Structure formats: structure tokens, C-alpha cells
Amino acid sequence: MTGSRSGPDATRGPARPDDSPPAASDDGRPLLEVRDLVVRFDSDAGPIHAVNGVSWSLAPGGSMAVVGESGSGKTVGMLSLLGLLPNTGRVEGGEAVFEGRDLLRLSPAEMREVRGGKIAMVFQDPMTSLNPVLSVGYQLTEGLRRHRGLSRRQARARAAELLDLVGIPDPHARLDDYPHEMSGGQRQRVMIAMALSCDPSLLVADEPTTALDVTIQAQIVELVKRLRTELGMAIVWITHDLSVVAGLVDRVAVMYAGMLLEEAPVTALYAHPRHPYTIGLLRSMPTLDGPTHTRLPSIEGAPPDLRTRPTGCPFAPRCPWVVDPCRVERPSLEVVSGEHRSACRRWRELDALEAMEASP
Numbered sequence: 465m466t467g468s469r470s471g472p473d474a475t476r477g478p479a480r481p482d483d484s485p486p487a488a489s490d491d492g493r494p495l496l497e498v499r500d501l502v503v504r505f506d507s508d509a510g511p512i513h514a515v516n517g518v519s520w521s522l523a524p525g526g527s528m529a530v531v532g533e534s535g536s537g538k539t540v541g542m543l544s545l546l547g548l549l550p551n552t553g554r555v556e557g558g559e560a561v562f563e564g565r566d567l568l569r570l571s572p573a574e575m576r577e578v579r580g581g582k583i584a585m586v587f588q589d590p591m592t593s594l595n596p597v598l599s600v601g602y603q604l605t606e607g608l609r610r611h612r613g614l615s616r617r618q619a620r621a622r623a624a625e626l627l628d629l630v631g632i633p634d635p636h637a638r639l640d641d642y643p644h645e646m647s648g649g650q651r652q653r654v655m656i657a658m659a660l661s662c663d664p665s666l667l668v669a670d671e672p673t674t675a676l677d678v679t680i681q682a683q684i685v686e687l688v689k690r691l692r693t694e695l696g697m698a699i700v701w702i703t704h705d706l707s708v709v710a711g712l713v714d715r716v717a718v719m720y721a722g723m724l725l726e727e728a729p730v731t732a733l734y735a736h737p738r739h740p741y742t743i744g745l746l747r748s749m750p751t752l753d754g755p756t757h758t759r760l761p762s763i764e765g766a767p768p769d770l771r772t773r774p775t776g777c778p779f780a781p782r783c784p785w786v787v788d789p790c791r792v793e794r795p796s797l798e799v800v801s802g803e804h805r806s807a808c809r810r811w812r813e814l815d816a817l818e819a820m821e822a823s824p
């Protein structure tokens with residue numbers, strides 16, 4: 465999602481909900497374009513509306529963070545694109561065109577090929593993804609031998625190169641380690657090395673640093689930044705923490721109740737958020753120079769129950785600036801400027817509303 469908007473609607477004002485921003489690339493085509501994605505789960509109490517018409521696109525080599533509270537559909541949205549939904553979940557609508565093919569309509573064999581080669585995913589807890597009884601070297605070389613047809617010796621050499629690339633010292637010796645012999649940060653580096661082993665054009669990282677302490681978290685973020693520059697792959701970074709994404713990605717997509725509420729270049733989102741939910745998220749972020757003794761403000765109220773699909777704006781029940789139409793009609797994403805889009809019907813008034821709130 466890097467680059468400038470190139471579509472005709474860039475200057476046309478309000479966009480339809482299913483409009484995707486055309487992310488620019490060398491030949492103008494996005495690497496991945498998701499349109500109107502709808503995902504549901506079956507439950508005894510009826511369908512759960514996990515993702516409700518989400519559209520976005522990512523240019524080759526582009527980077528995007530997906531942020532939002534727990535349960536907003538960040539993980540499910542990505543899993544659905546990769547055919548990894550649990551049995552009770554299903555894609556009910558939309559398309560996801562990746563390098564010219566709709567991921568949602570691939571055969572299981574074609575999808576395995578995409579997952580093994582073009583799109584790699586790194587999850588929050590490496591211990592659940594790594595096999596505890598197999599050495600790190602075995603797990604790294606297995607894929608290289610199977611998918612790349614490398615000999616045992618070639619695969620081991622490549623595996624050591626990959627460990628070196630992700631910053632693990634003495635990589636040849638560490639190949640014989642088992643996952644429990646490594647620290648949490650090192651295990652996450654191994655997961656990233658495994659993801660890189662297939663030279664993906666897209667790396668999806670789902671809360672990859674949440675289980676790590678702050679220092680290690682910063683190191684992993686730095687690593688991914690470096691790899692992105694060196695390898696030129698596109699990145700989708702899923703997180704509930706807006707403070708992690710500055711400097712890491714170009715764009716941020718803010719999700720709530722399975723919908724996209726705001727989307728913008730990182731700097732614009734921080735400097736000029738145009739959705740009350742984003743404003744709330746930013747206010748609840750700790751600041752280095754802020755007071756340490758006060759409780760962080762959090763957004764009042766609870767996220768909506770996804771068993772009923774909201775008819776209006778999903779944030780309306782918690783929004784400090786809600787007006788009647790918000791409860792009735794779902795706002796579409798409107799172009800604020802350039803690549804900045806907001807699904808708040810009052811985005812033009814937010815400065816004034818905030819100023820009024822601040823005045824005694």
C-alpha cells in the first residue's frame with residue numbers, strides 16, 4: 465500500500481465501501497488486492513460476523529499494519545486469505561487477487577503452493593509453531609529440501625545463511641539446537657528465518673512481538689525493517705499496539721468489529737486521525753514524556769457483539785461524538801486526502817469536536 469493513489473476516484477471524494485485504494489507499483493498493479501471480504505463463523509447461537517466487507521490493497525514491497533482491539537477480525541481476515549480458517553469459519557464473499565489470481569478460489573494444492581512459496585506467515589508464539597522434538601536445523605532444512613529440491617548439505621548451508629540473516633550468532637552450531645534451548649526472541653528469529661526460506665513476496669506477521677519483552681520486541685521490529693529493505697518483500701504487520709508500527713510500515717489500517725474504519729499513511733494517522741476510534745486508540749497509547757502515575761485512558765464501553773451485524777457505524781455505541789444517522793447507516797470509507805480514508809461521517813468536524821471537548 466505504498467505509493468500514491470493512482471485511481472480516478474483519488475480526487476473524487478466519497479468512495480464506495482467496496483472501493484480499494486489502488487496501491488501503486490512499477491507496473492501499477494498491486495501485489496494483493498482484497499475486495500469486500502466477508503467472513504463468518506457458525507456457532508450454536510447463530511452466525512458470528514467476524515469480517516464484514518473489508519477492502520485494502522498492498523503494492524509490491526509495500527507495508528501495512530493492521531491495528532485494532534482484540535476480536536476486531538485482524539487475524540481471521542488474514543487467515544481467510546490463506547485458506548487457514550478453522551472448520552467453523554467460511555469466506556462468504558469478496559475476492560483477494562494476489563499476483564493475478566484470486567486466493568479465495570484456489571484449489572487446496574494451489575493454496576499450499578502459495579503458502580509454501582509466495583506468502584509466509586509468522587505468528588505470536590513461536591513455541592506453538594515450532595516442533596519441540598525436532599532440531600531447529602531439521603525444521604529449517606525440511607522445507608528447503610522439499611520445496612526447493614536442495615540436497616541435505618545445500619539445505620543445511622542455506623539454513624545457516626538464513627539464521628545469520630536473522631541475526632542469530634554462530635548459526636552453524638545453533639542448527640543442532642532444539643527450540644527450548646533458544647530464548648523467546650531467538651525462537652521468533654527462527655520463525656522469521658523459516659518464513660524467509662521460501663523467498664516470499666509477502667510476509668504476514670501476526671502479533672510477532674507480543675510475547676516478547678520490550679527490548680527484544682524492538683530488536684525484532686528492527687530486524688523486520690532491515691529484511692524488508694534488503695529483500696524487498698511486502699509486509700502486513702498485525703498488532704493491537706499502535707506504538708509498535710511507527711517507523712516499521714508505511715500505512716496503517718484500523719479495524720473494528722470486522723470493518724475498516726480508517727486507513728492512512730502512518731504519519732498522517734498519528735498527526736491527523738480522522739476517526740473517533742483511532743483518536744481513542746492514540747489517546748490510550750503511553751507516551752514517553754507523559755505522566756507515569758496516571759492511568760492510561762481507555763476507550764469506554766465494550767466492542768460490539770458480533771452475533772448481530774451492526775446496521776450503522778459499529779463504533780456508534782462508544783463514540784463520544786455520535787449523531788443519530790451514525791446508528792442507522794453504515795458510513796462508507798471517504799477519501800480525506802491522498803491515501804487517507806475514514807469511515808466517519810463527521811471526519812471534517814473532528815478538530816472542532818476535540819477542541820470543544822478540551823475547553824472547560
Ligand SMILES: Nc1ncnc2c1ncn2[C@@H]1O[C@H](COP(=O)(O)OP(=O)(O)OP(=O)(O)O)[C@@H](O)[C@H]1O
Pocket residue numbers: 505506507512514532533534535536537538539540541550552704770
Ligand atoms: N474459531 C472461532 N470460532 C468462532 N468465532 C471465532 C473464532 N475465531 C475468531 N472468531 C470470531 O472472530 C472475531 C475476530 O477474531 P480475530 O481472531 O480475527 O480477532 P483479532 O482482531 O485477531 O484479535 P486479537 O487481537 O485478540 O488477536 C472474534 O471476535 C470472534 O468473535
Ligand SMILES: [Mg+2]
Pocket residue numbers: 538539540670
Ligand atoms: Mg489476532
